[in-house]
Amino acid sequence: MAMELNVEVAAIKAIVMQESQGHPFLENGLPxxxxxxxxxxxxxxxxxxxxxxxxxxxxxxxxxxxxxxxxxxxxxxxxxxxxxxxxxxxxxxxxxxxxxxxxxxxxxxxxxxxxxGGFQILGEYYSSGCATIFEFVNKFISGTDGQAEIFIAFMKNMKPDGVKGLQARNWEKVADSYSGSIWRTKNPDYASNLAKYYDQFK
Incomplete structure (x- = not known):
């Protein structure tokens, strides 16, 4: 994923931590x-x-x-x-x-x-890399590779500003692109959490 998006591994791990506390699957195997x-x-x-x-x-x-x-x-x-x-x-x-x-x-x-999944991508955006919502869900359920494939397509096709933010380690830009500007009132620690997690994994 890092190579496909030309970003650091720690930056991607930061998103997974913020979105799903680092757990792309539940104990029973479901995302x-x-x-x-x-x-x-x-x-x-x-x-x-x-x-x-x-x-x-x-x-x-x-x-x-x-x-x-x-x-x-x-x-x-x-x-x-x-x-x-x-x-x-x-x-x-x-x-x-x-x-x-x-x-x-x-x-x-x-x-x-x-x-x-681990990236908490809304099913509404299934067309970023899938033909149907059922294909989208099946890929999330299928395993890590499926989740990675969706994330790459989602970032490339729908969140290019988020990719630029990850590359520049501009966490507010990442938050604006990935979560929308509502994060500033709904979850004001979003950007600072990304920076914290990045530093943790770096």
């Missing part, structure tokens, strides 16, 4: 996941809007407007589908339990709404 109900909500809303706008879609009066797009499509499952706020719950198998429940609502979107 760690984080189910994110906000992303499930957003992806379902986009899917429904796309169907409504398609020529074959049954377009009702008022469908596709902002009000309908912001209504919760699964109001009976606020822990699985909600427009804002984090309600992750415990790590480990609890996250898979949420995924299984969400899969009963929409399988593909439930997989896309999870962050996967």
């Amino acid at each position: 760690p996941i984080l189910y994110e109900r906000r992303h499930f909500f957003e992806l379902v809303a986009k899917k429904r809007a796309k169907v409504e706008q398609s020529p074959s879609g049954l377009k009702r009066k008022g469908s596709g407007n902002k009000q309908s797009q912001h209504q919760n499509p699964y109001p009976d499952f606020p822990d699985l589908c909600f427009p804002h706020g984090d309600n992750y719950g415990p790590d480990g198998l609890h996250q898979y339990e949420k995924l299984v429940r969400a899969a009963n609502l929409d399988l593909e979107i439930s997989l896309m709404a999870c962050s996967w």
Whole structure:
């Protein structure tokens, strides 16, 4: 991975430590996941809007407007589908339990709404290196090589600024690219943690 991205091994290890505490697999062999109900909500809303706008879609009066797009499509499952706020719950198998429940609502979107593996890459970005979300998930489950392959493609195709940040050891640039600017309020230690872990492994 370091050779492919022209970065230091310690820089990649820093990301794994920050994202998954250095554990790309759970004790039972599954990759760690984080189910994110906000992303499930957003992806379902986009899917429904796309169907409504398609020529074959049954377009009702008022469908596709902002009000309908912001209504919760699964109001009976606020822990699985909600427009804002984090309600992750415990790590480990609890996250898979949420995924299984969400899969009963929409399988593909439930997989896309999870962050996967040691690098915690959101399934929504599966197209960075895979044809389908199922290929993406299978590679994460398959082993270390699969996770490495996805990470390289993700960084090259979707996070080039993050690669530049890793090369320059500019941890704030890495954080901005990898986690979005929200890290500054949601997780203000993100960049300093990367620097700390880098120094630890260097």
